[in-house]
Amino acid sequence: MNRRIGYGLAAVEGFLCWVVVGFSQENMTHVDNKVFPNPQRPAAVFQHEQHNEAAKIEDCGECHHVYKDGKKVENETSEDRRCSDCHGLKDKGAQPGLTKAFHLNCKGCHEKSGKGPIMCGQCHVK
Ligand code: HEC
Ligand code: HEC
Ligand code: HEC
Ligand code: HEC
Known part of the structure; x- marks a missing residue:
């Protein structure tokens, strides 16, 4: 050579x-917000590994999901793709737009479980 x-x-x-x-x-320490054309907030804090360990989430598909005909496919995951590969900036039928998708996923679980931050400034830390 x-x-x-x-x-x-x-x-x-x-x-x-x-x-x-x-x-x-x-x-990973934050969720990348570069896919948003004009971010209004600092990128959300999210230490992937520590977070999922502390929250005891074992199923990657809890966040990296795969849907088929409107139904979540068990035992299939999509961690090889960005959320934005599927979720556009705007809603598309039952598929929430990107901001809503993140908020429903992150805040949704925090509200449901009574653990984890739900205030804007706790995730979008300046
Ligand atoms: C549980 C964490 C969490 C909370 C609480 C939360 N967000 Fe977010 N938000 C995210 C994530 C994750 C994203 C995706 C991109 C990023 O990192 O900012 C996002 C994206 C956004 C975006 C689109 C990107 C941008 O910066 O323009 C806006 C606007 C936003 N959030 C505003 C808010 C407001 C206002 C509140 C309070 C009412 C709030 N968020 C609460 C996690 C959160
Ligand atoms: C609580 C939600 C959640 C869980 C559970 C989760 N992830 Fe993620 N992961 C994310 C988010 C959010 C991103 C950033 C996605 C984006 O920017 O579009 C990400 C990104 C990734 C990336 C890409 C890294 C990068 O920077 O491009 C890989 C690889 C990944 N996750 C693997 C996994 C694996 C493997 C599991 C299961 C062991 C898992 N994730 C569980 C939320 C989660
Ligand atoms: C392979 C494509 C794909 C990827 C990647 C993907 N989604 Fe989805 N997501 C969908 C589809 C399709 C739906 C609509 C489901 C339905 O028809 O009800 C959906 C629905 C949702 C919903 C509403 C239903 C629910 O589960 O609460 C949320 C929230 C959501 N996605 C968040 C995310 C987040 C956050 C990521 C990245 C970590 C992500 N999605 C990655 C395809 C995807
Ligand atoms: C399936 C449930 C679930 C999902 C989805 C989830 N979280 Fe959490 N999160 C938790 C739990 C439970 C805790 C509290 C963990 C503990 O006890 O320390 C937590 C704690 C946190 C904390 C504070 C502790 C830390 O790690 O800094 C932040 C910030 C956070 N979550 C951000 C996010 C963001 C951003 C997302 C979406 C990308 C997200 N979470 C998705 C369950 C979840």
Whole structure:
């Protein structure tokens, strides 16, 4: 292999590793809000691993769900996709728009279980 190409590839691999590690759920501290064209609030605090451990959520599909014909499919999950891959900014039939989807999911469970924050500033921490 040509040496220069070799170095080039090594650099690309290094970069890819950094990207993969940098964006894995283990290092997640906030829910990315870049998909919103003009965010009104600071990105919501969400330490993926610590949160799910403390909240004792074992089923990834609790959040990363898959629906078929309006029914949640048990034992199927969608953690390989962003919420925004399916949820547009606006509601679409029974499918809530993105802001509503997050609020229903996050706040919904906190309200139901009586645990976890429900005030704006507790999630959207300045
Ligand atoms: C349980 C946590 C939680 C609470 C409580 C909460 N939010 Fe959110 N909110 C989120 C998440 C997660 C998102 C998705 C993007 C992000 O990280 O901001 C979001 C997105 C949004 C967005 C769209 C993105 C933006 O910044 O424009 C708005 C507006 C918003 N929230 C306003 C509010 C307001 C107002 C309240 C209080 C009435 C509130 N939120 C309470 C978690 C929460
Ligand atoms: C309480 C809700 C919740 C649970 C439970 C949950 N996740 Fe997530 N996860 C999220 C949110 C929110 C995101 C960010 C999605 C987005 O930005 O569209 C995310 C992102 C991810 C990502 C992508 C990371 C990135 O930054 O791109 C992976 C991988 C992931 N989760 C894996 C898992 C696995 C595996 C499980 C089960 C062991 C799980 N999640 C359980 C809410 C959850
Ligand atoms: C593969 C596509 C897909 C992905 C990815 C996805 N959703 Fe959904 N979601 C749907 C569909 C379809 C519906 C409508 C279900 C129905 O017909 O009632 C839905 C419904 C919902 C609902 C309302 C019903 C309920 O379960 O409470 C919430 C809240 C929601 N999604 C939040 C999220 C969040 C948060 C994420 C990311 C962690 C996410 N969704 C990822 C497809 C998806
Ligand atoms: C299925 C239930 C459930 C869902 C879904 C859920 N949470 Fe929670 N959350 C909890 C519980 C339970 C706690 C309290 C855990 C404890 O006892 O420390 C909590 C605590 C928190 C806390 C405070 C503790 C911490 O980790 O900083 C934040 C912030 C939070 N949740 C944000 C979110 C956001 C943002 C989402 C949506 C992306 C979300 N939660 C979705 C159940 C849930």
